[in-house]
Amino acid sequence: xxxxxxxLFLSVREGxxxxxxxxxxxxxxxxxxxxxxxPGAGLQLLTYIFSNMDMxxxxxxxxxxxxxxxHLSLRIAxxxxxxxxxxxxxxxxxxFNKFYFGxxxxxxxxx
Amino acid sequence: xxxVTQTPKFQVLKTGQSMTLQCAQDMNHNSMYWYRQDPGMxxxxxxxxxxxxxxxxxxxxxxYNVSRLNKREFSLRLESAAPSQTSVYFCASSxxxxxxxxxxxxxxxxxxxxxxx
Numbered sequence: 001x002x003x004x005x006x007x008l009f010l011s012v013r014e015g016x017x018x019x020x021x022x023x024x025x026x027x028x029x030x031x032x033x034x035x036x037x038x039p040g041a042g043l044q045l046l047t048y049i050f051s052n053m054d055m056x057x058x059x060x061x062x063x064x065x066x067x068x069x070x071h072l073s074l075r076i077a078x079x080x081x082x083x084x085x086x087x088x089x090x091x092x093x094x095x096f097n098k099f100y101f102g103x104x105x106x107x108x109x110x111x
Numbered sequence: 112x113x114x115v116t117q118t119p120k121f122q123v124l125k126t127g128q129s130m131t132l133q134c135a136q137d138m139n140h141n142s143m144y145w146y147r148q149d150p151g152m153x154x155x156x157x158x159x160x161x162x163x164x165x166x167x168x169x170x171x172x173x174x175y176n177v178s179r180l181n182k183r184e185f186s187l188r189l190e191s192a193a194p195s196q197t198s199v200y201f202c203a204s205s206x207x208x209x210x211x212x213x214x215x216x217x218x219x220x221x222x223x224x225x226x227x228x
Contacts, residue, residue, distance in 0.1 A: 042219030103153040
């Protein structure tokens with residue numbers, strides 16, 4: 001299947017910005033997503049971006065897409081302790097019934 | 112709003128035992144999915160169902176079977192459990208059917224933590 005890669009860990013201080021990065025291999029990816037998983041819970045959609053966009057902002061979240069480099073990033077401004085979770089990058093392609101997930105980045109926010 | 116409901120939440124099996132993980136959604140979604148989550152490997156798709164009566168293999172289908180009993184329910188069966196199937200299993204659903212257009216979101220259940228000893 002398609003490869004979606006993320007670094008496994010990120011640690012930041014409360015109030016700083018967090019940037020979580022993701023790379024993918026499928027150039028036909030149509031939608032790219034960021035999901036958040038809190039301990040013991042399922043995944044919840046944070047935000048998504050369509051492949052013909054290069055930026056999307058939603059309150060404290062900014063998604064940047066570099067389609068040429070197949071690189072996606074999620075920036076969380078003013079990171080709070082409640083943002084501590086695992087963040088998954090995912091993509092879907094022409095076959096919209098399949099979602100491919102990265103390994104997840106565990107964000108640790110230190111007070 | 113229940114969303115996607117999975118049962119059981121926890122299960123311990125002995126090697127060779129069988130069991131069925133249940134999943135139901137109340138959002139009238141067409142597509143349903145089973146994923147497994149392992150440390151450092153993200154979510155891997157086991158099987159999916161694009162509509163009632165159809166099922167397709169995902170990335171890691173070996174050792175599993177599925178049934179799309181009706182539009183609401185999608186069950187995952189382990190016929191002869193193995194320690195390699197120790198994992199957290201997530202069921203998900205989304206509105207799309209076939210080649211969709213427009214954005215979709217996958218809604219996830221809370222997960223089933225399965226241990227095979």
